[in-house]
Structure formats: structure tokens, C-alpha cells
Amino acid sequence: xxxxxxxxxxxxxxxxxxxxxxxxxxxxxxxxxxxxxxxxxxxxxxxxxxxxxxxxxxxxxxxxxxxxxxxxxxxxxxxxxxxxxxxxxxxxxxxxxxxxxxxxxxxxxxxxxxxxxxxxxxxxxxxxxxxxxxxxxxxxxxxxxxxxxxxxxxxxxxxxxxxxxxxxxxxxxxxxxxxxxxxxxxxxxxxxxxxxxxxxxxxxxxxxxxxxxxxxxxxxxxxxxxxxxxxxxxxxxxxxxxxxxxxxxxxxxxxxxxxxxxxxxxxxxxxxxxxxxxxxxxxxxxxxxxxxxxxxxxxxxxxxxxxxxxxxxxxxxxxxxxxxxxxxxxxxxxxxxxxx
Amino acid sequence: xxxxxxxxxxxxxxxxxxxxxxxxxxxxxxxxxxxxxxxxxxxxxxxxxxxxxxxxxxxxxxxxxxxxxxxxxxxxxxxxxxxxxxxxxxxxxxxxxxxxxxxxxxxxxxxxxxxxxxxxxxxxxxxxxxxxxxxxxxxxxxxxxxxxxxxxxxxxxxxxxxxxxxxxxxxxxxxxxxxxxxxxxxxxxxxxxxxxxxxxxxxxxxxxxxxxxxxxxxxxxxxxxxxxxxxxxxxxxxxxxxxxxxxxxxxxxxxxxxxxxxxxxxxxxxxxxxxxxxxxxxxxxxxxxxxxxxxxxxxxxxxxxxxxxxxxxxxxxxxxxxxxxxxxxxxxxxxxxxxx
DNA sequence: TTGTAAGCGTTATCAA
DNA sequence: TTGATAACGCTTACAA
Numbered sequence: 001x002x003x004x005x006x007x008x009x010x011x012x013x014x015x016x017x018x019x020x021x022x023x024x025x026x027x028x029x030x031x032x033x034x035x036x037x038x039x040x041x042x043x044x045x046x047x048x049x050x051x052x053x054x055x056x057x058x059x060x061x062x063x064x065x066x067x068x069x070x071x072x073x074x075x076x077x078x079x080x081x082x083x084x085x086x087x088x089x090x091x092x093x094x095x096x097x098x099x100x101x102x103x104x105x106x107x108x109x110x111x112x113x114x115x116x117x118x119x120x121x122x123x124x125x126x127x128x129x130x131x132x133x134x135x136x137x138x139x140x141x142x143x144x145x146x147x148x149x150x151x152x153x154x155x156x157x158x159x160x161x162x163x164x165x166x167x168x169x170x171x172x173x174x175x176x177x178x179x180x181x182x183x184x185x186x187x188x189x190x191x192x193x194x195x196x197x198x199x200x201x202x203x204x205x206x207x208x209x210x211x212x213x214x215x216x217x218x219x220x221x222x223x224x225x226x227x228x229x230x231x232x233x234x235x236x237x238x239x240x241x242x243x244x245x246x247x248x249x250x251x252x253x254x255x256x257x258x259x260x261x262x263x264x265x266x267x268x269x270x271x272x273x274x275x276x277x278x279x280x281x282x283x284x285x286x287x288x289x290x291x292x293x294x295x296x297x298x299x300x301x302x303x304x305x306x307x308x309x310x311x312x313x314x315x316x317x318x319x320x321x322x323x324x325x326x327x328x329x330x331x332x333x334x335x336x337x338x339x340x
Numbered sequence: 341x342x343x344x345x346x347x348x349x350x351x352x353x354x355x356x357x358x359x360x361x362x363x364x365x366x367x368x369x370x371x372x373x374x375x376x377x378x379x380x381x382x383x384x385x386x387x388x389x390x391x392x393x394x395x396x397x398x399x400x401x402x403x404x405x406x407x408x409x410x411x412x413x414x415x416x417x418x419x420x421x422x423x424x425x426x427x428x429x430x431x432x433x434x435x436x437x438x439x440x441x442x443x444x445x446x447x448x449x450x451x452x453x454x455x456x457x458x459x460x461x462x463x464x465x466x467x468x469x470x471x472x473x474x475x476x477x478x479x480x481x482x483x484x485x486x487x488x489x490x491x492x493x494x495x496x497x498x499x500x501x502x503x504x505x506x507x508x509x510x511x512x513x514x515x516x517x518x519x520x521x522x523x524x525x526x527x528x529x530x531x532x533x534x535x536x537x538x539x540x541x542x543x544x545x546x547x548x549x550x551x552x553x554x555x556x557x558x559x560x561x562x563x564x565x566x567x568x569x570x571x572x573x574x575x576x577x578x579x580x581x582x583x584x585x586x587x588x589x590x591x592x593x594x595x596x597x598x599x600x601x602x603x604x605x606x607x608x609x610x611x612x613x614x615x616x617x618x619x620x621x622x623x624x625x626x627x628x629x630x631x632x633x634x635x636x637x638x639x640x641x642x643x644x645x646x647x648x649x650x651x652x653x654x655x656x657x658x659x660x661x662x663x664x665x666x667x668x669x670x671x672x673x674x675x676x677x678x679x680x
Numbered sequence: 681t682t683g684t685a686a687g688c689g690t691t692a693t694c695a696a
Numbered sequence: 697t698t699g700a701t702a703a704c705g706c707t708t709a710c711a712a
Contacts, residue, residue: 021706057708058706332678358701397692397703
């Protein structure tokens, strides 16, 4: 039942523990033949290294920075809250988490920030920012310098599936599915409100939404996306005019992560209504809207899970491991009044 | 940035590290005054013990047993699969997981098994079994002997909120909510199929279901629960007769964790239909039923999360810690065709 | 290219 | 009631 140690490996391979360590960590300056012998011993004994002991010896500590947009509302607050909570949870693994605010619309300043990170003090960064050439390059250079980088919530195409966040296509499709099924017998049009359609996330949600509507709900029609650009006056104007011009509305989909600003406008404009309303992310606002019947469903990604998954992935990266499979998939959660 | 160590504590309190260790671990044979001094030093320096180093020194290993019912179908298989996966994930924390099958309907044999567990080889047990006096007592004695015990999926009232599983009242209510909203304009009755209504879990789901229907869907009527007792012939009979006697059916709720047996019977009896069907737990069967339109929604608890949460809670218990809050809440998940 | 020996932060076994 | 001292499994100077 006792796992073999480096001592056992050393004996088996007829070398010292220092040499075993060199092989285990891929350091060079070891004869090819010795490497082979050690590797054979590893295979033969079924050696699994004790990471905790290794960390103890190295006095390894991890400091991770979460780079989040300075703008934002309650969803951002939730994320920050969970970063703090994760800091407490992972403290025993010698992990520290910090939040750094970035200007999401200023790629140069983001790149400058990433460039300024010192591998000596920072083990990794989780980055929530839209994809731009500057940021993409900065991430690349960061990893060259030995700082782990991980796209967070906002996708970066270059990183393939190395990122943390939910499948936005599926999220949009699920919003459409809910509106379609909840409206059942009725036909009509659906208003879609976004902060901006510039980001990949928004596009994917919209694509998923349209695909689902077109495929399964022929009597529903998704209107063009209204973009608020985070401007309350503009939001007021375009939403009001959309209500005027569409008398057959049956549903409303708030596609952006921060649901409060647009939904407040809507609530003020039309008050209670039997319009079916779906929004993203669980926050104090969406939660209470759900309870009061002002919202029919929330499509959410679990903020705690997002943060912990990011920490585990960054840590695995630093340790030179692969993060474990199914745990890291971020679910597209459906939250209704009954499963708050 | 460096955390204080026992060495710092010893210096601060003017004692040796051995004494610090005694105080930290609540061992006795230390003068009251010394204890106070060490505790003051802990508070003053903000000492946080390094569990990894402690485990290394103790050569601490954790062996957890999952006691699962021998009967069961695909949901049980999913659980077992995730126990194996968790075994791999937690291997680096020196955690081993084993599965042991129990006869869920034979409380004496369950109690005997629990009694047979040796604290030397077993750190804790996660128990999935209905509550009975015998099991309750065995759990109590188990904990006296220093083996951590944790009700798993099946609730045990005596353990208060020390268990792992979803809120079954909320789960039932969510099933009702979905059927209610999906059926929208239609009124009628809802068939409810359970394996048995003996267990607390079933009762709570049923209570939640009824509460939601009564409160929010006055035009719907939940029929008495059909109990299959896990017997295919009986299932066939009672389901067939229920279909005969209720011409106004609009929905069907399979309340038990294993949905395949009853749903297979239903599929054979009525084929495709526009009856709204909701079942529990994500398995290959329910997944494919959702895809093919034979099922409208799944109410699920994430099996991987269940297992990992159990491991973390047992481990925290062994370490004499409290498990961390929000991470351990098992969500009532709603799974639709679009967010599989 | 390899080995020796000290050290990481805790616990355990003695002896005092 | 306390304190030395040696582990635990691994890394890391420094020496050979």
C-alpha cells in the first residue's frame, strides 16, 4: 500500500536521489543511459511523485492574478467575491489570489500590464478580456517568460480549449429553448438586448439562440440585437423604440453578462407583463427578479466553479500537469424560481 | 509573505516545537499556562498550519469507502465511474477510494458492514442507504471509533445538514415547475412514478412537487404516486392501468433516481406522445431520451460533484476542519436538450 | 555527469 | 510537563 519513493527509485536504478530528481524534473546534465535506467525504475515500481512533499521542499507558493475589466456590475462583484473565497479555500495549498482591474477597451494597457508581470512574484494570470492582437501577443510572451496564462470567461480563440468558461453557443440555445417552450402556443417576436456584439461571447450566444429558434420554433422570430454600449440613455432610447415598433413581442433575451442595466430600463418601461424574460448570470438582481416573477429564467455559469477551475488549471500548468477532465467543464446552468 | 511556522511560534511563546505541536493538536499533558501562551502566539503571528507538511510527517493517507446499494442501474454506474475518477484526481492528496456494495433493504447487514470497518485501514465512509435505527446506531458507533461517516445522496435526518446531496424538495418543485410551464395553456393531470415512497428522498420530492403545482398551476392535478417496487411486471400493470384511467394526462414525472425501468415501460405503452416528461439524473438513457425528444427535461445532481464533495467533506472531517461553504452545495440542475 | 548533505514544516519517540 | 532529535519525500547547493 505504501507508494515507492525517490529513495526506492534510486536503489532500483543504482543512482543517487539527486539524479532521480534530475530525471523526474527533466533537468539536463544526465547521461542518456542513466535517464533510461531511472525511467525503467519508475515504470517498474509504478512511482507516483508526492507533489506535496516536493512543494514543501521547494517552498513552492502560487500567486495568481485575476485580470478583470474595471467596468461591470453585479456579476463582476460575484466573481470577485468568489476569488476571495477561493483564496481562503486554496490557502492550504499555498495559493494566493489577487484581483487586478484592467480597461477592457484599451488593449495596449492590458498588454502593458501583462508584460509587467514578474515570474518571480506571479505564477499565473486569469485574463477576462476580449481578444485583440496586442493581448494575444502579450499572452504569448508571458508564457515564454514562465507565467501561466488562462483566458477566463472571455474566450481567446488562439488558446483553443485552454480556457475557463461555459459554452456560449449552448447558453444562447438554451435561452431560446426556454423562451420557445414557455411561450408554447403563442407566436411572435423576441427582443434581444446586448451590451455589444463585438465580442466572440456575444456572437456565439446569438448564433446559438438563432439556431435553436430557427430549428425548433418556426412561429417565433428573433429581432436584431439591440446594442446598449453600456450607455443608459442609449439603452433607454433603443429599447423604447423597439417596444413601439414590435407589437407582437412574446419574449425578451438579455444576452449580456450584466443583466441589471437593461432589465431596469425594461421594467420601468413596461412594468409587469407576461413577456417571457430570460437573462444571464445569477446576481442579487436577477435572483430577486426571478423570485418576484420579473424574470422567467436565468442561464448561468457558477462563479465559484469558474474561479476554482481557473485556479486548478493554473496550478496544474505551473506543476507541469494536465488538469483533470470532467471536473473542469463549466456547466450551462438553468436557474428557475424553484431551484434558486 | 512567508507564513509563520511552528518554529516561529515556539520562539514567540518561549517553548519547544514539540510543545507547540501538543497545543496545536490538542494533546494533553501541557500546563494550562503554556497552552495560553502558545495560543497567544498563534493569534499574534496569525499562524496557519501547513497541512501538507503535517501529512508528510504523519505519512497520513486517507482511505474512503463508498457504501452503495447493490441494486441500481445507470445512475449507480455513473456514481461508480466518478468514484474511480475522483480516486485518480485525489491520488496526489494521498486519498484512496473504494466501493462496497450493500443490500439497501437489509439494515442488519449494512450495520454489520459498518461495524466491521477498522479505523486503522478506513478513514471514512460515505453511505447511501435509507435511514433505519440499525444504520443510525452503526453510524454513531463508527464515529465513536474514529471513522468519519457521511450520508451520501440518501439523507439521514439524524446527521442534520452533514450529508451530501441535493435539496429534494427543490428538485420536486422544479420538476413541477417545468411541467407546469411547458404545458402552458393545457390543463389536466400528471402521472407520478416512483420506485417506492418509503424513503425520505422520495417523500420530499413529492412534497416539493405538490407544493409547486398547488401554488402555481391550479389547472393541473398531480395523481397519486405509482410505486413499482423495482418490479417490471408490477410497473407494467400499474402504469398501464393508470393510462387507462386518466384520459386527461398532460405530464409525467418519474421521481426515482433510476429512470430507465419506468420510462421504458411508458415508451413501450404509448410510444411518442406530446405528454411532457420529466425524470431525474443524467445517464446514457435519459441523455438519449432527451436528444430524441422522448424526455423534456432532466432534474439532476452532478455525480462528479457529489463524489468530490463527499471526499472533501470526509477529508475535512479527518483533518478536524470544517469543509468550505459554497463549494459543497449540490445544485439542483436542470438539463434540457440544449444544455446537455 | 553524479553524489552528499542540509533543509522544507510538521509529527513522533525518546529521554529529561 | 517539557525538550532534543530523528523522521516524512523531495529539492538544492555544493562537492567530487
